[in-house]
Amino acid sequence: MSNPQKTTVPELFLQPYEPKAHEEAIYEKWEKSGFFNPDVCVEAGIATADAPTFSIVLPPPNVTGTLHMGHAAMLAVEDILVRYHRMQGKRTLWIPGTDSAAIATQSKVESLIYKEKKLTRHDLGREELLKQIGEFAEASKNTIIGQTKRMGSSLDWSRYAYTLDDKRYRAVMTAFVNMYRDGLIYRGNRIVNWDPKGQTTISDDEIVYEERQATLYTFKYSPDFPIAVATTRPETKVGDTAVAVHPDDERYKQYIGQTFEFVFCDVPVSVTIVADSEVDPEFGTGAVGVTPAHSKIDWEIANRAHLTRRPQVINEYAKMSVTGRLNGLKTEAARVVVVNWLKEQDLLMAEKTVTQNVSTAERTGAIIEPLPKLQWFIAVDKEFTITHSEIPGVQSGSTVTLKSLMVKAVENDAINIFPERFKRVYYNWVANLHDWCISRQIWFGHRIPVWYRNDEIYCDVKPPTGDGWEQDPDTLDTWFSSGLWTFSTLGWPEETADLKTYHPTAVLETGYDIIFFWVARMILMSTYHLGQIPFRNVYLHGLVRDEKNRKMSKSLGNIIDPLDLIAKYGADAVRLSLIIGAAPGNDLPLSEQSIKGYKNFTNKIWNVTRFILTHTTDYSNEPAATLTDRDQEILRALQDTVTEITNDIEKYNLHLAAQKAYHYFWHELADKILEESKPVLSGTDSAARLTRQQVLVTCLTTSLKFLHPFVPYVTETIWQEMPSDWRDRDFLLVANWPTASGKLK
């Protein structure tokens, strides 16, 4: 028979729970345990060597500064998933990393240097600028890692990756070379989005459309020109080479094929009338002035009409480069000059105010100037043979395009998206996708592995031998390397054990605003390079807004620093506030008051523990008398709660799971069960007293387990203080998740 162990209530429970006093120490203990690393868990027998795996790569924060609430939400969601699956005994891996974020970081550092020293990157030179950016990135990286740890994130730091480190560099170079050899990366002279302020090309996704008022001018090129055209940009008309009309338009049919020569505002211009069925005869005059060098659509019209002459009349600084009075003027100034000239010549027929969407660069705010440039592109519509495919619905050896791979991976439910409605958004984007311009005229990033010598071109991971080779000066779009992230972090292109074990990853969790930039590109890269999907599930969280439901922004001054909140209320409370009430894909307003409420909850857990410890100093876990009816009822309710929470987590309804865990613990266990247990515990029926003690201990340990993914710090702090025979493992971090059926202990 057992000797009831005599325990005492640890002293720290006599004080209210103070997160600050415990959180950092607990995180250190976790790190020291090594259990964030699945290899250690296997060695320690916590996970079996053949246990199922669960892996997530952390969306790497940019090394541009510090973490914001969006990052905090992301970390909370991912950590909950990871902790849950780790407790399920899976080989669970969550890989941390940071992103060099090419343009974002370079422009930030450039502006800092300019503010301090009034120096530009050209004053510093490539090497010096890169050195300073490197230092900035390093400092920023350390800040971010520190903040990430404060949130309680159980990341395997031994596998930390940085997009510019040596391993990732190799991956990026290899990816480029492979795609180049398959003909999927090509160099082409095409209209690109040129950012005159940033002096670089940008992708379609880095454009922000701004609605502005503009004037639509209808005019004739010269007095004897037979067709009037309309434009909001008269200054570009000096670069026109054609007027396109619909082939069936009776008004203009007779002119098709004719060429007209004239001088337009000092510039000699030659315009041919061409037929193009894309032209809408109902719109405007039914005729389009074609400026092939300064409009994507016009470039394509010129292609279809086989027009080879495409004079560039605007340069990289958004200034005119032509003969005559317009030369050297900025486009806006040139527009005024041209309009005045049209008026003088009596060629202007109408002016109309219209609202139009102006393309601006997301990063610099400059108005995008479409320019023809020799750049590197990824061909998304080009057919090729996929040698190896594990993608459902795609046979090895079949003919595919990158676009078709991107569609198939989602279409066949190989990849699930939560919430599902974003699938449509995804398809929509893929359908509208054009060849992706991947070269950037900035210095910070992965330099393109291509060298030139006279007419020779060399592309390989390693530089060519011999003299006279010059490397392409451009770097790659940051999303090129980000697209490789699920497998570059696992050691690709080496065939590592990690890659075999943890890819495809289980979940990709990120904000819905980043689905195109990143999610789509990871699918592209992974299906092409590995013949695998990058992840089985996509969980999209919403934007964190302030309590008035406004976006957090610098200009509104409503940015909340997660670290301030953690200092005030503890990481657990911050995590709960970012989960409860936040359905996937929906924005969530963050109010400090609710965080305060959740801090109270952590104290509630603390005090329930204290109560149970106080009443179980003579506790014995020997099976004694049979459970009372009420005891059994309590255990059944506990069982049901475990089942519901487990199901909700499995379905990625973390907000429901957290809500239920919270509600059960406070309003069932604390408010009802504890209250009604008081007379039992102080009563004379010793058998009933003993079984109730056992039931309460079961309720507590089980609750700590299912609460742990949500509020890891307070639950682990308590776990560490509990009598050892109440625990199945020394760390709650790796304790066994309560089973949904069977006995609870």
Place this chain on the structure above:
RNA sequence: GUCCGGUUAGCUCAGCUGGUAGAGCGCUACAUUGACAUUGUAGAGGUCACAGGUUCAAGUCCUGUAUCGGACACCA
């Protein structure tokens, strides 16, 4: 133009496969040196935007209307 989402308690939002509504904060009254005032008990407060429809039964499914918001595309 195409697509999508919201409209539920004073505020901010949950509510999965349909069964006479929930949380946090706020409000009212009472209690309390008793695990916890970072508290407890009780309570007020909602015709779940509106109108039709399906159903024994509809915030929950269907149709339409209003209104707010978002994404994408874009024509000169």
